[in-house]
Amino acid sequence: MSHSSVEPGVDSSQALQASRRRLFLWGAGAAAGLAGAGLAAWRLRVADAQADQPQALWDASFEGVGGETLQMASMRGRPLLLNFWATWCPPCVQELPLLNAFYGEHRAKGWQVLGLAIDQPANVQKFLQRMPLDFPVVLGGLGGAELSRGLGNDKGGLPFTVMFAADGSISKRKIGQLTEKDLESWFKSV
Incomplete structure (x- = not known):
C-alpha cells in the first residue's frame, strides 16, 4: 500500500490548482485586510490643529445643559480632557462611564x-x-463641530478627545473611543 499526498481520484494538476487557489485567496484576504487597516488609520488620523484654535477655545463660552454659561477661560490653568460626543454615537456613550470614573479619580x-x-x-x-x-x-x-475640526478632527468623527496641558496647549488628541490605557498614558504624560 503506497501513501501519497494526492487524494485518491484527484490528479496532481487538480491538486496544484487547488493549492494555487488557496494561496491566491489567502493573498487576496491579506491584501483586503491591509487595505481595511489603512482606511481605518486614515479615517482615525488626527490632522494638525489650526494655529489659532487653542486660543479660540479659551476665548469661547458654551451654554450648559441647565442654561448656565461656561466661560472656557475659567478652565485654563489645569489639565483638561475635552470630549466631543453625541447621544446618537454608540462609542461616545460607551466611553462616558470611563471618563466619569477618570474624573472622579483625578479631579482632586x-x-x-x-x-x-x-x-x-x-x-x-x-x-x-x-x-x-x-x-x-x-x-x-x-x-462645537467647527471647533472640533479646527482642533484636528478634520473628518468630524465622534468621539473626539483633546487633552490640554495646564498652560492651555494641546497635549494629546484622539479620534475614536478612548480606552483605560489611553487615559493612563495621558495622565502620566502631564
Missing part, C-alpha cells in the same frame, strides 16, 4: 473633564437624566 489632583455635546439640547438633557455624569457637559452645536 487638579484634572478637569468637559463633555461638549454635538447634539440637540433636548436629547442631551434626556440622556443625562438616564446617565448622570459628575463632570460638566455643555452644548456645542455647530460651533
Whole structure:
C-alpha cells in the first residue's frame, strides 16, 4: 500500500490548482485586510490643529445643559480632557462611564473633564437624566463641530478627545473611543 499526498481520484494538476487557489485567496484576504487597516488609520488620523484654535477655545463660552454659561477661560490653568460626543454615537456613550470614573479619580489632583455635546439640547438633557455624569457637559452645536475640526478632527468623527496641558496647549488628541490605557498614558504624560 503506497501513501501519497494526492487524494485518491484527484490528479496532481487538480491538486496544484487547488493549492494555487488557496494561496491566491489567502493573498487576496491579506491584501483586503491591509487595505481595511489603512482606511481605518486614515479615517482615525488626527490632522494638525489650526494655529489659532487653542486660543479660540479659551476665548469661547458654551451654554450648559441647565442654561448656565461656561466661560472656557475659567478652565485654563489645569489639565483638561475635552470630549466631543453625541447621544446618537454608540462609542461616545460607551466611553462616558470611563471618563466619569477618570474624573472622579483625578479631579482632586487638579484634572478637569468637559463633555461638549454635538447634539440637540433636548436629547442631551434626556440622556443625562438616564446617565448622570459628575463632570460638566455643555452644548456645542455647530460651533462645537467647527471647533472640533479646527482642533484636528478634520473628518468630524465622534468621539473626539483633546487633552490640554495646564498652560492651555494641546497635549494629546484622539479620534475614536478612548480606552483605560489611553487615559493612563495621558495622565502620566502631564
